[in-house]
Amino acid sequence: MAERTKYILDEADLPAQWYNVVPDLPEPPPPPLHPGTREPVGPADLAPLFPQALIEQEVTAERYIDIPEEVRDVYRLWRPSPLYRARRLEKALGTPARIYYKYEGVSPVGSHKPNTAVPQAFYNAAEGVTRLTTETGAGQWGSALAFACATFGLSCEVWQVRASYDQKPYRKLMMETFGAQVYPSPSDRTAAGRAILAENPQSTGSLGIAISEAVEQAAADPGARYALGSVLNHVLLHQTVIGEEALRQFELAGDTPDVLVGCTGGGSNFGGLAFPFLREKLAGRMNPVIRAVEPAACPTLTRGRYAYDFGDTAGLTPLLKMHTLGHGFIPDPIHAGGLRYHGMSPLISHIYELGLIEALAIGQQECFAAGVQFARTEGIIPAPEPTHALAACLREALRCKETGEEKVILTALCGHAHLDLPAYGAYLAGDMVDNELPDTALEESLAALP
Numbered sequence: 001m002a003e004r005t006k007y008i009l010d011e012a013d014l015p016a017q018w019y020n021v022v023p024d025l026p027e028p029p030p031p032p033l034h035p036g037t038r039e040p041v042g043p044a045d046l047a048p049l050f051p052q053a054l055i056e057q058e059v060t061a062e063r064y065i066d067i068p069e070e071v072r073d074v075y076r077l078w079r080p081s082p083l084y085r086a087r088r089l090e091k092a093l094g095t096p097a098r099i100y101y102k103y104e105g106v107s108p109v110g111s112h113k114p115n116t117a118v119p120q121a122f123y124n125a126a127e128g129v130t131r132l133t134t135e136t137g138a139g140q141w142g143s144a145l146a147f148a149c150a151t152f153g154l155s156c157e158v159w160q161v162r163a164s165y166d167q168k169p170y171r172k173l174m175m176e177t178f179g180a181q182v183y184p185s186p187s188d189r190t191a192a193g194r195a196i197l198a199e200n201p202q203s204t205g206s207l208g209i210a211i212s213e214a215v216e217q218a219a220a221d222p223g224a225r226y227a228l229g230s231v232l233n234h235v236l237l238h239q240t241v242i243g244e245e246a247l248r249q250f251e252l253a254g255d256t257p258d259v260l261v262g263c264t265g266g267g268s269n270f271g272g273l274a275f276p277f278l279r280e281k282l283a284g285r286m287n288p289v290i291r292a293v294e295p296a297a298c299p300t301l302t303r304g305r306y307a308y309d310f311g312d313t314a315g316l317t318p319l320l321k322m323h324t325l326g327h328g329f330i331p332d333p334i335h336a337g338g339l340r341y342h343g344m345s346p347l348i349s350h351i352y353e354l355g356l357i358e359a360l361a362i363g364q365q366e367c368f369a370a371g372v373q374f375a376r377t378e379g380i381i382p383a384p385e386p387t388h389a390l391a392a393c394l395r396e397a398l399r400c401k402e403t404g405e406e407k408v409i410l411t412a413l414c415g416h417a418h419l420d421l422p423a424y425g426a427y428l429a430g431d432m433v434d435n436e437l438p439d440t441a442l443e444e445s446l447a448a449l450p
């Protein structure tokens with residue numbers, strides 16, 4: 001067979017359905033609880049925040065959900081996304097492993113986030129919602145939702161974590177170009193934000209605080225709803241287009257992955273790639289090791305507790321059973337902003353507890369070294385988040401070099417770094433430090449679990 005490096009599907013091969021992994025699991029994940037009654041939340045509890053279609057997808061027992069044609073039309077602007085074989089990286093490493101990466105940086109905002117932003121905006125618009133509120137950390141999710149809202153004629157308001165609002169002016173400009181309003185969080189526009197500012201006027205914010213602000217605004221306006229870019233079941237569901245495409249591309253390549261790695265912030269790009277492969281694994285059709293990689297400074301799966309906790313800082317969201325560092329936890333300012341969340345998708349947490357996936361944490365210096373090596377061989381500068389997956393991929397490839405094993409490695413390259421280059425600047429200048437999370441800080445934060 002001729003040596004190919006790029007596996008492209010036709011537009012006609014764009015998946016027609018999303019895949020819901022829940023019915024294929026040996027047991028279902030524990031339900032979200034109402035923070036007041038501690039009873040499982042019902043659809044009525046969620047109705048002020050989400051449209052009916054998404055509430056149904058959150059709890060559905062269906063294995064496959066049809067992707068609306070209107071959504072597939074927008075997906076076709078950049079999907080199907082390419083799968084690459086990293087031949088030049090393999091050669092540089094001198095590894096017998098075959099390395100593949102599924103690249104989501106071809107989307108309008110440079111990451112996987114529009115895969116869920118587009119259907120979320122579509123279902124809200126279809127149910128008559130006119131305004132969406134959300135938070136953003138690194139700015140990727142805010143950009144994706146701003147783009148999706150522009151597509152379906154919704155207004156969009158984004159609370160951007162103060163630290164990144166100040167450090168990342170280009171993300172803010174991208175959101176504004178797509179027509180969104182962007183506020184730094186904590187802001188004085190909400191009770192949650194004012195409470196934080198009263199305690200600490202210099203607060204640089206956190207994702208948990210920004211979520212509280214966006215949720216508060218949506219709940220107060222009957223014409224508004226809230227949109228979340230990760231963590232929830234319906235978000236991971238939408239992201240499974242990534243894995244479904246990758247499965248078909250592996251057929252084209254005539255190969256099967258032995259190891260699949262992805263980075264986890266809230267778990268959506270990882271779940272999106274991994275779940276269709278997990279289906280195949282549970283059905284006995286392949287047997288890849290599936291490995292989640294998180295930052296050593298925010299080690300939710302590897303050091304967090306599996307417990308019910310709030311998704312936000314103010315305690316406005318339902319209680320989610322997940323791996324958490326505590327809802328008041330504010331991680332050190334590492335460069336992979338998208339991985340700085342105190343919790344983890346309940347579905348990923350559950351699958352980890354079932355022993356179906358592995359997890360490890362890696363410090364950021366090793367990650368950026370991997371990112372630079374990848375850029376210099378493959379020509380794509382990876383976003384800071386997927387450098388964590390690449391670092392784990394390199395560890396595996398170098399193990400194969402020692403043992404001579406010809407393993408097939410698949411890694412999720414969920415975005416590029418064109419608006420995150422200052423992080424590379426810090427690495428190249430030797431200014432980057434590894435922030436291990438001290439046990440005492442973790443214990444203090446976990447003591448406040450509800």
Ligand SMILES: *Cc1c(COP(=O)(O)O)cnc(C)c1O
Pocket residue numbers: 111112113140141229230231263264265266267268269270338339383385386414415416
């Ligand atoms: C948001 C983001 C992440 C983290 O979110 P997940 O839900 O864990 O995927 C990772 N990488 C990029 C490029 C992101 O934009």
